[in-house]
Amino acid sequence: MENTGRHETPQERDDRNFAELLQELRVTQTGVQILFAFLLGLVFTQRFPELDDYQRNTYVVTLLLAVVAAALFTAPAALHRVLFRRHAKRRIVQVSARFALAGLVFLALALTASVMLIMDVALSRLAGQVTGGCVALLFAWLWLLIPLWLRQMPPPPIPESSGPESSGPESSGPESSGPESSRPDSSRPGS
Secondary structure (H helix, E strand, O other): OOOOOOOOOOHHHHHHHHHHHHHHHHHHHHHHHHHHHHHHHHHHOOHHHHOOOOHHHHHHHHHHHHHHHHHHHHHHHHHHHHHHOOOHHHHEEEHHHHHHHHHHHHHHHHHHHHHHHHHHHHHHHHHHHHHHHHHHHHHHHHHHHHHHHHHHHHOOOOOOOOOOOEEEEEHHHHOOOOHHHHHOOEEEEEO
């Protein structure tokens, strides 16, 4: 068992990783749903017929990017349902994590294209392209470069614990406030 500073079995670790992944997906999926609803409603506005070809094409691409992001963020639920009771939690976590990363890429592209379209309609084509480029750089900085930089840093030392529940920083956060709050019940069949 790898030394993570947690006293958990591989099955408990898989359950915790899946629960954490689902929590992340809940946050991102809400954003995609709001964006998708906005985009669906946009086509029915009075101003939509006035858009030029570039703006309509940008709209269609943005809508499709949001659909792909939504599909990727909901795929882990379908994967879990199909593989339920097959003792495949580790595989589900690994594949779902890849779906989540791909979903983040498509969400960033959809949000960037949305801002580009809105700025193009509200101000000018140049304003849309410049703002879209700035938003893309912002996502690259926050969602890619900073995480990669942090990943390269050495991990902090794991605090010594006197028992199953450590009093160090690992046990003070919301993700480890107790076994029931951070992990699904590992005694459930098939999960």
